[in-house]
Amino acid sequence: MKLILDLARGMLSRRRRQTLVSVLGVALGVAFFIAIASLMRGFQTYFIQQVIDVQPHIVIKDETRTPLPQAAEMAVTDGAVSVNGVKPRDRVRGIRASGDKLAILEAIPGAAAAPILTGSALLRYGARDVTVTITGIDPPRYRRVANLEKDLIRGSLEDLRSAANGLIIGDTLAQRLGVQLGDTVIAVSPRGVSLQMKIVGIFHTGIVTLDQTTGYALLKVNQVLQDRPNVVNQILLRLADVTQAEPLARQIEARFGDRTESWEEQNANILTVFVIQNAIMYSVTGAILLVAAFGIYNIISTVVFEKTRDIAILKSLGFTEGDIQRLFLVQGIIAGVLGAALGCVLGQLMIEGLAQVRFQTETPAGNDRFLLARDWRIFAVASFFAVASAALAAVIPARRAARLDPVQVVRGAA
Amino acid sequence: MTLLSAEGVTKRLAEGVTLVSDISLSIEGGEFVAITGPSGSGKSSLLYLLGLLDRPSEGRVLLEGRDTAALPAPELAALRLARLGFVFQFHFLLPEFSALDNVLIPIRRRGALKPAAAEARAMALLDALGLAEAAAKLPEQLSGGMRQRVAIARALANDPALLLADEPTGNLDTRNAAAVFDIFARLAREDGRAVVVVTHDAELARRTTRRIHLVDGRIVSDECG
Ligand SMILES: Nc1ncnc2c1ncn2[C@@H]1O[C@H](COP(=O)(O)OP(=O)(O)OP(=O)(O)O)[C@@H](O)[C@H]1O
Numbered sequence: 001m002k003l004i005l006d007l008a009r010g011m012l013s014r015r016r017r018q019t020l021v022s023v024l025g026v027a028l029g030v031a032f033f034i035a036i037a038s039l040m041r042g043f044q045t046y047f048i049q050q051v052i053d054v055q056p057h058i059v060i061k062d063e064t065r066t067p068l069p070q071a072a073e074m075a076v077t078d079g080a081v082s083v084n085g086v087k088p089r090d091r092v093r094g095i096r097a098s099g100d101k102l103a104i105l106e107a108i109p110g111a112a113a114a115p116i117l118t119g120s121a122l123l124r125y126g127a128r129d130v131t132v133t134i135t136g137i138d139p140p141r142y143r144r145v146a147n148l149e150k151d152l153i154r155g156s157l158e159d160l161r162s163a164a165n166g167l168i169i170g171d172t173l174a175q176r177l178g179v180q181l182g183d184t185v186i187a188v189s190p191r192g193v194s195l196q197m198k199i200v201g202i203f204h205t206g207i208v209t210l211d212q213t214t215g216y217a218l219l220k221v222n223q224v225l226q227d228r229p230n231v232v233n234q235i236l237l238r239l240a241d242v243t244q245a246e247p248l249a250r251q252i253e254a255r256f257g258d259r260t261e262s263w264e265e266q267n268a269n270i271l272t273v274f275v276i277q278n279a280i281m282y283s284v285t286g287a288i289l290l291v292a293a294f295g296i297y298n299i300i301s302t303v304v305f306e307k308t309r310d311i312a313i314l315k316s317l318g319f320t321e322g323d324i325q326r327l328f329l330v331q332g333i334i335a336g337v338l339g340a341a342l343g344c345v346l347g348q349l350m351i352e353g354l355a356q357v358r359f360q361t362e363t364p365a366g367n368d369r370f371l372l373a374r375d376w377r378i379f380a381v382a383s384f385f386a387v388a389s390a391a392l393a394a395v396i397p398a399r400r401a402a403r404l405d406p407v408q409v410v411r412g413a414a
Numbered sequence: 415m416t417l418l419s420a421e422g423v424t425k426r427l428a429e430g431v432t433l434v435s436d437i438s439l440s441i442e443g444g445e446f447v448a449i450t451g452p453s454g455s456g457k458s459s460l461l462y463l464l465g466l467l468d469r470p471s472e473g474r475v476l477l478e479g480r481d482t483a484a485l486p487a488p489e490l491a492a493l494r495l496a497r498l499g500f501v502f503q504f505h506f507l508l509p510e511f512s513a514l515d516n517v518l519i520p521i522r523r524r525g526a527l528k529p530a531a532a533e534a535r536a537m538a539l540l541d542a543l544g545l546a547e548a549a550a551k552l553p554e555q556l557s558g559g560m561r562q563r564v565a566i567a568r569a570l571a572n573d574p575a576l577l578l579a580d581e582p583t584g585n586l587d588t589r590n591a592a593a594v595f596d597i598f599a600r601l602a603r604e605d606g607r608a609v610v611v612v613t614h615d616a617e618l619a620r621r622t623t624r625r626i627h628l629v630d631g632r633i634v635s636d637e638c639g
């Protein structure tokens with residue numbers, strides 16, 4: 001094998017410039033892949049991290065994924081009866097036996113659960129009315145599943161309890177109503193209950209809809225406002241290991257029957273965009289590597305053509321077809337490895353270059369620079385594809401070389 | 415045991431051209447054989463068949479009693495590597511490698527010797543052919559006669575039982591040609607190898623121990639002495 005390597009090196013050394021060009025082709029493909037992958041992965045990881053930080057990992061809702069079977073259908077099991085157009089019963093919806101379920105969920109290792117009741121209400125301050133969604137929370141439990149405190153710019157979560165009927169609202173909402181910390185607003189629910197509520201906190205998330213239309217109150221207070229005593233309509237879960245969210249969500253749904261969504265399901269639309277982004281990235285770099293592979297095919301073909309006599313003499317000396325094929329495959333692999341190595345260096349330089357870029361405007365997430373993933377696996381994947389495509393590109397000329405008939409060549413030369 | 419024998423060997427091309435027909439001969443170790451004949455008489459074709467580079471259409475070639483007709487290509491290659499050596503009209507040295515490295519290629523491919531022993535053997539072969547100073551030089555730095563001698567050293571690399579040469583002196587001047595023939599004569603006489611040389615040169619052919627004359631792909635005379 002060492003001999004094959006030496007022969008391969010010798011043959012390539014005669015074509016330094018052309019070898020260099022094809023190596024550069026591979027290197028560019030690898031470098032672009034690394035830079036683009038680092039950019040995209042960096043952004044995607046950041047985004048997912050944000051989602052994981054801000055949102056609960058699993059949400060259990062007071063609905064079922066498919067309509068519940070109807071009594072008439074259950075009575076006649078052969079399918080003769082089917083009930084269509086089922087309307088939700090006008091009862092007070094909510095998660096049944098939420099206390100028991102909470103206890104079960106809390107027992108899952110690494111999981112924290114918090115019950116909430118969401119409902120809409122009209123906030124009135126002076127002559128202004130704004131419709132909002134109020135989430136009733138139990139602060140000590142809610143604190144473990146979501147980070148509302150991080151976004152609070154006035155007041156605190158504790159004040160919800162110390163004040164009677166405390167309310168925390170978004171900053172845009174506060175502006176629209178014209179209220180300040182300590183002001184009292186009137187909240188009216190769709191069921192006609194009205195409460196005087198005191199603004200004890202103001203938050204800013206940067207997400208417009210949240211800042212404009214949401215408020216937080218104590219769970220008990222919201223249950224009174226919504227006229228749904230002891231009702232909980234969502235249970236939020238936070239996990240130590242977010243990768244377990246989807247399988248755990250399926251288990252919970254199977255056990256309780258309540259619709260249970262993992263963060264992945266709730267953000268499916270964005271995650272799908274990521275998949276498409278990645279597909280585009282792979283196609284683009286795949287195309288670059290394809291061009292690079294043609295370069296390698298070209299040089300190996302040239303060497304095979306030029307080295308016809310050497311191939312013939314090696315075969316007459318007793319080299320087998322396999323030896324000859326390996327000899328040229330190795331040349332392709334050498335070009336691929338050199339290209340990959342150079343590409344990794346170039347890629348690293350490109351990442352460093354991108355890291356220097358600063359944007360004038362600050363993004364909502366508070367970044368003025370590219371988010372870059374520095375992951376050795378990106379380099380590994382790029383290098384692997386480069387070497388594999390180089391080897392593949394060398395296969396055809398290598399086989400042509402292996403099949404060469406030494407008699408024909410020796411005759412032609414004489 | 416007979417070193418090499420051909421039994422009714424015929425080579426036909428797909429187009430119906432017959433290169434050699436019904437050749438039967440046997441060659442023993444120590445023989446120095448010249449194959450002569452007019453241009454196009456099938457000398458090279460016969461040499462490729464005897465050297466297991468080509469397969470006969472009919473008949474068979476036996477090397478050291480072993481029928482080679484049924485052997486798969488890799489085994490033929492292994493036989494060429496271990497038992498046969500080729501020299502062609504053109505030296506066919508690999509241009510990127512020094513004389514020494516060229517001689518080392520078949521030794522390393524065979525892998526029977528450790529690197530140091532392999533190099534010592536290659537050096538000794540070059541030395542025996544008066545090429546000690548040329549060992550580190552590239553083929554392009556050598557004269558035609560020296561190149562051909564390096565090619566002979568390479569053919570002898572794995573100590574073959576049979577050396578086959580196709581007009582090895584075709585590109586050499588008279589003095590170098592005579593030197594090459596002297597080397598061949600010595601190889602046959604002293605080492606007990608068989609040497610088979612295709613040549614146009616009747617003068618040189620007379621230095622051999624046996625002359626086979628071909629016309630139109632057939633043996634018309636086979637004389638010793
Ligand atoms: N592949 C081929 N296709 C057609 N004709 C061929 C082929 N190979 C050889 N020949 C012909 O077969 C004949 C025998 O060829 P060969 O090379 O064996 O003769 P030779 O005695 O070595 O001739 P020379 O002295 O010119 O080297 C020649 O006429 C040659 O042109």
Ligand SMILES: [Mg+2]
Nearest residue numbers: 414457458459
């Ligand atoms: Mg000839």
